[in-house]
Amino acid sequence: MPLFGMETEYGIHVEGKGAEDLIGQTRSVVNAYPGRFAGRWYYRTEDPRNDMRGYRVDRLRHDPEDAKFDDPHAPTLAAEDERADHVLTNGARLYNDHGHPEYSTPECASLADIVAHDKAGERIVLACASAHAAASGNQIKIFKNNTDFHGSSYGTHENYLIGRDRPFGEAISVLIPFLVTRILFTGGGKVGIEPRGKAGTFQLSQRADFFTEEASVDTLHRRPLVNTRDEPHADARKWRRLHVIAGDANISEYAIALKIGTMSLVGRLIDEGWAPGLRIDNPVQTIKELSQDGSYRWRLKLGDGSHSSAIDIQRFYLNAARERFAGSSVDADWTLTQWGKTLEALECDPMQLADRLDWVAKKLLIDEYLAGESMEWDDYLLQAIDLAYCNVDPDESLYQALVDSDLMQRIVSDEAIESAVDSPPADTRAAIRGELICRYAENVGNVAWSRIVLRSGNESWIAELNPCLTPQETAQKLAAIRQASGLWELTQLFEKGCRDGSD
Numbered sequence: 001m002p003l004f005g006m007e008t009e010y011g012i013h014v015e016g017k018g019a020e021d022l023i024g025q026t027r028s029v030v031n032a033y034p035g036r037f038a039g040r041w042y043y044r045t046e047d048p049r050n051d052m053r054g055y056r057v058d059r060l061r062h063d064p065e066d067a068k069f070d071d072p073h074a075p076t077l078a079a080e081d082e083r084a085d086h087v088l089t090n091g092a093r094l095y096n097d098h099g100h101p102e103y104s105t106p107e108c109a110s111l112a113d114i115v116a117h118d119k120a121g122e123r124i125v126l127a128c129a130s131a132h133a134a135a136s137g138n139q140i141k142i143f144k145n146n147t148d149f150h151g152s153s154y155g156t157h158e159n160y161l162i163g164r165d166r167p168f169g170e171a172i173s174v175l176i177p178f179l180v181t182r183i184l185f186t187g188g189g190k191v192g193i194e195p196r197g198k199a200g201t202f203q204l205s206q207r208a209d210f211f212t213e214e215a216s217v218d219t220l221h222r223r224p225l226v227n228t229r230d231e232p233h234a235d236a237r238k239w240r241r242l243h244v245i246a247g248d249a250n251i252s253e254y255a256i257a258l259k260i261g262t263m264s265l266v267g268r269l270i271d272e273g274w275a276p277g278l279r280i281d282n283p284v285q286t287i288k289e290l291s292q293d294g295s296y297r298w299r300l301k302l303g304d305g306s307h308s309s310a311i312d313i314q315r316f317y318l319n320a321a322r323e324r325f326a327g328s329s330v331d332a333d334w335t336l337t338q339w340g341k342t343l344e345a346l347e348c349d350p351m352q353l354a355d356r357l358d359w360v361a362k363k364l365l366i367d368e369y370l371a372g373e374s375m376e377w378d379d380y381l382l383q384a385i386d387l388a389y390c391n392v393d394p395d396e397s398l399y400q401a402l403v404d405s406d407l408m409q410r411i412v413s414d415e416a417i418e419s420a421v422d423s424p425p426a427d428t429r430a431a432i433r434g435e436l437i438c439r440y441a442e443n444v445g446n447v448a449w450s451r452i453v454l455r456s457g458n459e460s461w462i463a464e465l466n467p468c469l470t471p472q473e474t475a476q477k478l479a480a481i482r483q484a485s486g487l488w489e490l491t492q493l494f495e496k497g498c499r500d501g502s503d
Contacts, residue, residue, distance in 0.1 A: 002264055002331070003161040003428060003469065005107050006118050008249055009100035009154035010125050010392070011143035022099035029140065030084040030096050032132035033124070035422065038437045041085040041093070042446035042453070045233075051217045052168040052230040052240060061221040087447045089422055089438045091430030092117065094124060100154050101125045101142070106430030107449075109471070111257045111331045113425040116412045118256055120420035122392040144249045145188060145390040146206035149383050151195035153210040155219065157227075158244040158260065160267045161234060161469075168228065168240070171270045172215050175226050177280050178266050178317050179246045180287045181310035183208060184298060185342050186259045187291065188248035189359030191366070191377075191386045200378035201292060202366065204359045206248045208291035211284050219245055225283060233449040235466050242267055246287075251390060251399045253411035254356040258342065261335030265321040274320055278313070279303030296350055311347050318343065355409050358399075362389045365398055427471035431478050436463065443487055454491055461491040 086094040091106030103121035108114040129140040187204030216224035281301040298310040394400040424434035445453035452463040484490035
């Protein structure tokens with residue numbers, strides 16, 4: 001059963017404000033959201049220290065670079081106020097993540113929906129920034145990227161529903177070779193190398209510089225290629241949430257679809273018990289070397305001492321997925337076809353993918369600028385072009401300029417993206433979340449991915465969403481909600497809760 005979603009932390013620059021102001025400024029930006037929403041996220045359903053390898057860590061690591069910019073004089077706020085949580089009518093979550101507006105898409109079951117809702121996030125965060133700028137007078141720029149070019153990184157995370165039957169240690173052996181080599185088509189492109197700040201290099205990935213571990217429960221510091229956090233947001237007896245943090249923010253619709261489509265198929269390989277039978281020697285160092293390899297040969301060393309190419313490793317996964325899943329769905333067939341074509345183009349001439357992959361499009365734009373301005377790759381002004389590509393304001397975005405010139409392949413229409421700003425996917429439990437918020441926002445208490453608390457006076461009811469993981473289950477519950485004449489009749493569909501209004 002395919003089910004996936006994305007979380008994107010956006011880069012933000014506020015005119016006249018420093019890094020120490022960004023947490024407060026981001027909170028204000030999120031609170032400027034102009035649409036209908038419910039607040040109060042239910043954090044007690046989350047346990048980020050729980051490890052899928054069978055234990056719970058004492059603490060999570062925090063990036064000391066980020067801590068330098070914490071304002072010691074800032075007032076201490078409750079978690080819901082600090083995060084400025086907004087749960088939207090499209091089923092998504094919007095909040096402040098330590099100085100970055102973060103948009104988490106609703107759960108999606110098709111590539112068209114995940115692309116539309118990820119792109120809708122760009123418009124939603126931009127609308128917040130525009131509303132705040134109009135009220136404050138401060139110009140705000142929003143970037144869909146993963147680095148501030150000063151040694152700090154912020155994430156773009158993917159989430160996939162997979163079964164719990166297979167030991168996760170075995171899943172790690174499947175994931176690492178795939179994640180290390182998929183940057184050939186998922187990389188966002190980046191000027192320079194961090195944290196050393198080395199200019200003069202263009203690399204595939206914005207995130208590769210920041211990985212230091214093969215597997216860990218951490219996400220903020222000493223980042224792993226495979227995140228082992230055990231937070232399924234579904235029935236924990238049956239499901240895991242594969243929380244993928246080793247990915248770049250993509251602004252190209254094609255790159256988004258290919259990233260989600262290929263990883264979803266690899267998740268299915270994990271569920272089937274497939275094992276690749278290969279291991280990359282020093283994968284943390286290898287992902288950096290692949291990202292910085294300007295020869296585009298992308299050679300790497302395997303665990304047995306032999307050598308291979310990243311393209312051949314990707315073909316190994318492609319062939320395994322093609323053998324098992326060809327013809328299983330429209331999305332699977334699209335992914336298998338485009339995966340193969342992309343690998344062929346990468347092997348022949350990567351530059352022919354300028355209309356599909358972010359890193360290629362960005363590099364050609366910079367090449368054209370260098371030729372026109374007689375500049376060199378070590379000029380730090382090139383970072384401004386990098387940022388301009390990722391700017392989500394269509395009036396300033398170099399990516400949008402390519403789209404407007406019909407130079408980028410599209411996956412969804414502008415109308416589909418605009419619809420996703422307000423409306424959830426119709427075939428996942430996000431439709432139920434969005435419907436309840438649209439109709440009963442004033443009665444919504446705490447919200448989590450798997451449940452919503454509805455309140456009336458001193459009574460509360462828990463709307464459990466875990467049973468609604470299939471399109472059929474979602475449709476039945478959604479029809480009943482729409483037929484209910486009011487809140488009282490609606491609550492009879494759900495488990496009765498406490499009469500004191502507690503959660």
